[in-house]
Amino acid sequence: MNVAVVMGGYSDESVISLRSGQLILNHLDKIKYRAFEIHILKNEWYCLIDAIKYPINKADFTFEKDNQTVKFDVAVNIVHGTPGEDGHLQAYWELIDLPYSGCNYYQSSLTFNKRDTLSVLSKFNIPKANSIYITKGENINGNNIAAELGLPFFVKPNQSGSSLGVSMVSTLDDLPKALDFAFAEDNDILIESYLNGTEVSVGVLNYKGETKVLGITEIVSQNAFFDYEAKYLGKSNEITPARISSNLEELVIETAKKVYESLGMTGFSRTDFIIMNGIPYFIEINTNPGLSPQSIFPQQAAHAKIAFSDLLDNEITLALQRKPIWKK
Template sequence: MKRVGLIFGGKSSEHEVSIVSATSVFKNFPEEYEPVPIFITKEGRWKFVKSPWELENGKEFSFLPWQGENLSVEIDIYFPLLHGPYGEDGTIQGLLELAGVPYVGSGVVGSALGMDKAFMKMAFEKEGLPVVKYRVLRKWERINMEDIKREFNLPLFVKPANLGSSVGISKVKDWNQLGDALKRAFSHDYKILVEQGIKAREIECSVLGNEDPQASLPGEVIPYREFYDYEDKYIKGKTRFKIPVKLSKEVEEKIKNFAIRAFKAVEAWGFARVDFFLQENSIFVNEINTIPGFTEISMFPKLWEASGVPFKELIRRLIKLGFERWEKWKKAG
């Protein structure tokens, strides 16, 4: 039986979400594979654990490929179920590449582009996908507030380039909040984005596949708070979801088409969730998540379920896609 190393936890602020994702995946694992849970602590230590809900004990090990003898367990493919930095951003994928082992999902480039909101938008624009007006700022640049005021209308959003879960994001509704919003975003990253705030519905679409990816039916997120922030996502939990959401045929087809193009634009592999803003009939691509939330109630699996792919089958397909990509990618040398 093939063994699948389920890597979860991790150093990002989405540590807990990752544990919930891994728990759902572990409990619904396809019978023909054996899951091997690998937990990364908040400090970044790796250990084999019994299950994603028994994290106390477990043998610690090193995964660094240059440290000689390290892995005592044979694993056929790895499945990183980590969200945010040090997991969804290409770093783990790079480590797995160095180690020369197959893994599920996007490679280094797709993961990195999918995490960096500045480069992600460039990739989308190059593909001709509509994105809201934005500007990238770096910590060491001299920032002229007057330029920002001239370029954008209120409200606007200020976000760190490389985080997820709405961490460090502010909605600026009054110009005198701009300074604090910039400071807050810069406390998380050297690179940030200023974005035109728009009043729009939030539509999401799941994508599955390698070189010929398919899109699911779209779903809608209806945030409870001012915007879909960290608290709304994980603490208050009052956000409502429409899975799937009924849209006009034309808009639905466009969303699906944009989702696939966004997936290809960043060179994602295996799976992703693409998030949109829908303003009457205008569609903007907001972002792509290359390791989307994967709990039983998460948008990514729920949309596939609504599109005819049940949870367990989804995991099965992802593992298969991981092996297939590995075969295709086998490089010289």
Template sequence: MKRTIAIVCGGDTSEFEVSLRSAQGIYSFIDKEKYTLYIVEMKGLDWHAQLPDGNKAPIDRNDFSFQLDGRKVTFDFAYITIHGTPGEDGRLQGYFDMLHIPYSCCGVLAASLTYNKFACSQYLHAFGVRIAESLLLREGQSVSDEDVMEKIGLPCFVKPSLGGSSFGVSKVKTKEEIQPAIAKAFEEAQEVLVEAFMDGTEITCGCYKTKEKSVVFPITEVVTHNEYFDYKAKYDGESDEITPARISDELTQRVQKLTSAIYDILGASGIIRVDYIITAGETINLLEVNTTPGMTTTSFIPQQVRAAGLDIKDVMTDIIENQFNTHC
């Protein structure tokens, strides 16, 4: 009997369309001889499965099932590829835990922690991971231009503390830009991060682990054509992504070892991707941890899998089957 897999996408943030693209990527990557696949799209309370004939079937949220030709279809596994809430922040993970449906990524605690950039960086800093100086603002709070300039300095980044794909992010160079940038970030999330600019080489490293093995992928160097690695750089080709990165073997090993350690510290599961800036003296600084990284055919993880000489179909099978080996 083939296992039935839900590729869960959509969500309630600006990353909705990116998530749909990741779902198409994952659909193309998973072995269809081993698994029966359905894409399940979520937006608010509209949850539906996409059917082979192009129609949609509503999901029964009581047991995460749907009706097809008069029979109930239930899922053995959920591959979560929602970037943002409710799939990246632990909410959907809690739902699947209660239904005893295994899934592809981190559990509730690790997902909610990594989704909050400020909380995650401060937590990992306690384990000796280097991070940028930052300030956190919650909705209703404010900070003066003078405090930003004194505590963080210019240039700096202002970004939502929740979310991704560079929505709501500004690189601030002048005093006059600080408050508009904060207002823009608050349009995306209820918490805003003001973070010191670090000048260096941006890199990213993927990793996944199963009961049998630990795999850390080759590192990708990101050279943006823009002020920073913004949405257009990420998705519209306005950057160069070089895998493996043009860094020394010794630094490569240090980054890969740190990525593996961060995976364990967080209690991660499935594929994660950790973004860094390498500053003067080959200092490794954490940018953020992605527990549901983009999985379009051109995303970093598929690039790194290819560079490692692996078949992404095998990687997907590893992640799915590992949950059946460990789930109880």
């Protein structure tokens, strides 16, 4: 079976995606699958074989090698950010009838949009921070924001990952810089109240037909919060399993499953919560969680004693079973 391991992307997260793709290539069963390293970048799409780039034909997602057309049976998507985590690639693969891993284009688009995700989850009584939504060009009054949310608060791009463009504002003097930082990533931003508690990250997936929580990881950042530097440059301690009571563990597991199912998810995901006063507050969900050596999801798979090759087998099986929406 020809498997396209699709990595890269158009955002600053592409470097993390390329690392994640290598983990998948290393763990795919070489007896079952013939894996191809596919790079989706702003300026070019190509298959990389022995350091040679073979351009991808965007009409049908194939490439030519030795005067033969190579077609794929399935795509394993590990593109972080756009276009692989916001629904664009998924919609494209639907149109050309290529099975792909992870959630479909609607769920991808929904969960990449923080405001819309929070709006959906509010219908299911999922606890979350108080927030304000602002579009670039709007009049922004820092005093009104502080009065509504208190200080400190967080400023985040509405559509971004890996904590890119996220700042914690402790005084209103910090606000202009935080706004510029967030608006550099997206024209829409979310400003959220600060939750003072224990941060945990929960790996959830559809495994053998059931919603399964891989594990709960406690995040102890050396920085003010779990930012890009803490995530990828070693400025945090990640403790699996999290140091929480058994009752609280059950509540986090129950809430994480509820989030996953309420959003109609399939495939790998990682959901972040802040536990405050015994309540897990939803922060965000990642539908293409990082799979680099520094990432949490592989750590949780090891904790669950599930071989990563088995998780990939499961993803490919789900991809092949799912029919494109237009065929249903």
